[in-house]
Amino acid sequence: NAGVTQTPKFRVLKTGQSMTLLCAQDMNHEYMYWYRQDPGMGLRLIHYSVGEGTTAKGEVPDGYNVSRLKKQNFLLGLESAAPSQTSVYFCASSFRRDLRGNEQFFGPGTRLTVL
């Protein structure tokens, strides 16, 4: 199993450009998440999905959109990139939130720089 994969690994954008980050998981997980990691701020949840066709906002959703058309994929879009969106983006997935908890499995990350 590949686990959680992210595409691309690195990207440089100019202000105002758009892009889509792709996350894929092969563990048949119900839940998927997008986080951003900035120095000194830990991880902050951007958007999440509790199942195919559903999405919801996290802590810092502004400037991002997401879609989950297939259970195994979760896409994060930036319509008009801004320098404040320079960050490392992590995708994660989990089985579901139940009595066994909600342990998350993370992808390798995408380092995005917006000039």
Add this chain to the structure above:
Amino acid sequence: ELKVEQNPLFLSMQEGKNYTIYCNYSTTSDRLYWYRQDPGKSLESLFVLLSNGAVKQEGRLMASLDTKARLSTLHITAAVHDLSATYFCAVESNSGTYKYIFGTGTRLKVLA
């Protein structure tokens, strides 16, 4: 509002020494997670704590949860260089709007 604080933020310790990392959170929850991140790498799950008094151990690391005090600890016993990493706790909300909040992390450096 759920807030999660870790301390210390940075920790430099000698091999063979013991130390504890603290994770405090602000609202009721009985679901807490510890993750490890190596420099430039992704996060990996260490412990899942799901009830008051839960204790989990793996090698030189032991995690515990006190839901009444809203506190989790990650205890390091006889540290070795390989434990150098950043450790994050994360708290999952019990009710209402779904939240899964990470602490800011503790960067641990174990010196030989």
